Amino acid sequence: MKRRSFLIASASGITLLALTACFPTQPRPTASPSSTPTPTPPSGVPQPLRMARSNWGGDPFARGALSFPAVDSGDEQRTLLRRSLSDRLYFAGEATASDAPGTVHGALGSGLRAALEIADAAEAGERIAVIGAGIAGLTAARALREAGFEVVVVEARDRIGGRIQSVTDPKWPIPLELGSLFVSESSSVLAGQLALAGVSTEPFAKSQEVRAADGTVIPPSDAGANAVTSASAWAVQQPEDSSLAAALVDSGAAAALSAEPAENGIAETDWLAHELTATVEPAAGAAPELLSARLSGRLVADSTAEAAIVTGSPDGLGGLVDATADGLDILTGSPVATVIWGDDGVSLRLAQGESMSAARVLMTIPLGVLQQESTLFEPPLPGWKLDAIAGIGMGTVDSVWLQFDDAFWATDATALSTIATDSPVAYWTNLQPLTGEAILVGTIAAERAAELAALSDAEFSAVVLESLRPYAPDPTAPGPSAPAPSPSPAPS
Known part of the structure; x- marks a missing residue:
């Protein structure tokens, strides 16, 4: 059953069982190759000059894109x-942030918070190991090093960079952000x-334009x-939490x-289906x-506040990563197999067989990895910690970047979406008004991300281009044929 059909039935009193059957489960990233597809007739959606896509759920070192408040979590x-x-094993990362989890500034703030905690407990000059070179880990490592500690x-x-992945490619006119495209305007830190x-x-x-399948x-x-606002307000007054899907019905x-x-x-x-797919699911x-009702x-409010875009760095948001990492002792390509912790210190065993010791360790690996790596710690984490790890949700939001010869979509609106079409793309960000380049960035969320991640580049391209049909010069023209891209190295 498509979501549109479901919601019409729901408004007539369909049961919650049918509602939950209509909202499937989640996904997985790793940057995929750019491709140069073959041309197609100009009457429909043209083939792009090039494409790049993320696959965060499939990235074994992320296993999702961001944390979200699951039912009964907070x-x-x-x-x-x-x-x-x-006072030996510490945790940071966006999932640990009560203020703006799932955001760049939430992750950065968690790194600063953890560095202060470690500095308060540690002796001068101690060796501190930080696991994870995302913005949380790098921020903490820099603060600790500047406080006089030995940090690796x-x-x-x-x-x-972790889930910040800025790709510079001479074929593209601007850096590609395969992680966060937007950052907060209000975070002073x-x-x-x-x-x-x-x-x-x-x-x-973010000016919105919504079109029907025929381009209207x-x-x-x-x-x-x-x-959605009404259901959430109702849920706050209830003695027990429920999912947003349940709250909409109940x-x-x-x-x-x-x-x-x-x-x-x-x-x-x-419009309810559109709000869920184009606003709620990309936020979570x-x-x-x-999702907790x-x-x-x-x-959604935190997501909406992410309304600034990087414009002044040749490396995109990666410029922040590089500057924070400058001068730090970083071992890349070194997965940690075991963290042995106790009152006397910490020992790390790396997957290559090497080991290192430290007085204290800061874990900044993503929540999705913590949820699936139950044997990482010796001794095992206590039950209350495992419950906290399991209780928070890990969601996936992927992006696809397309560059065209010309901006065929003929609108200056910057958030393009469709309604009553069951589109796999939540919305398209139109960068042409800002950059002068015919570039669209599609946002793919939740179960759609998992479905599309499993497709080849040719299949994926055909599906996402079809979702742009309402913005084609002639939406009734034949759709784009599946391209046959020649694989190229994944961006790094």
Whole structure:
């Protein structure tokens, strides 16, 4: 059952069982190759000059893109996740942040917080190991080194940056952000670090344009957003948490929407489906059946606040990563197999068979890895820590970058989406007004990310280009044929 059909039925009183069946589960990243597809008739969606895609769920060193508030989880789980053990084993990363988890500045702030905790407990000159060279680990390592500690950073990948992955390629006119494309405008800490790194940003006006399958521009409606807000407000008043999907039904918010199409063919229930797929799922990286109804409003608000884009760095957001890492002792290509911790210190066994010791260790590996690597620690983590790790959700948001000869979509709107089409792409960010380049960045979230990640480049390209049909000069023309790209090395 497609979501549109489901929501129409839901408004007529369908059961929660049918609702949850309609919101599948999640995904997996690793940067995939760019490709130069073959041309196709100009009447439909043209073939792009080149393409690049992420696959965060499939990245063994990420296993998801960002944490989200699962049902019955909240700040308590994040507090427990970041709590240290025996003043020897510490935790940081976006999932440990109560303030703006899932964001760059949330991760950065967690690194600073952990560095302060370690500095308070450690003796001068101690050796500190930091596992993970994402922005949380690098920020903590730099702060500790500047405080006089001996610091070594151990990174499993052959690159630094973690889930910030900025790719510079001479074939592309601007750096590609395969991780976060947007950052917060309001974080003074992040703003200061960006300034020190010589990376400038500017506000990105997200003007929305929604089209039907036939290319008709549909005037926006807040019916879907209001239903989600109402369901979340209802959930806050309940004695127990529930999923957003359940709250939409149990609160009556979904049933209150009309399933009768307006003159433009779009019903209020279509706007609810659009709100879930184009706003909620990209914010969480997960389906509404997995998301806490109580915290969904805060999650969407945090996501909306990410409204600045990097414009002043030849390396994109990677300029912040490189500046933070400058001068640090970093071992890349060194996965950690075992962390042996106790009252006397910490010993690390690396996958290559090497070992190292430290007085204390800071773990900044992503939540998705912690959730699946139960044998990483000796002795095992206590039950309350494992419960906190399991209680927070790990979602996936992937991106696809397409560059075209010309901006065939013929609109200056910067957030392009479709309604009542069951599109696999949540929305497209139109960078042409900002950069002057015919570049679209598609956002793919939740179960759609998992489905598309399993496709070859040719299959993937055909699917995402089809989702642009409503923006083609002639939406009724034959769709783009599947390209036959020749594989090239993955961006690094």
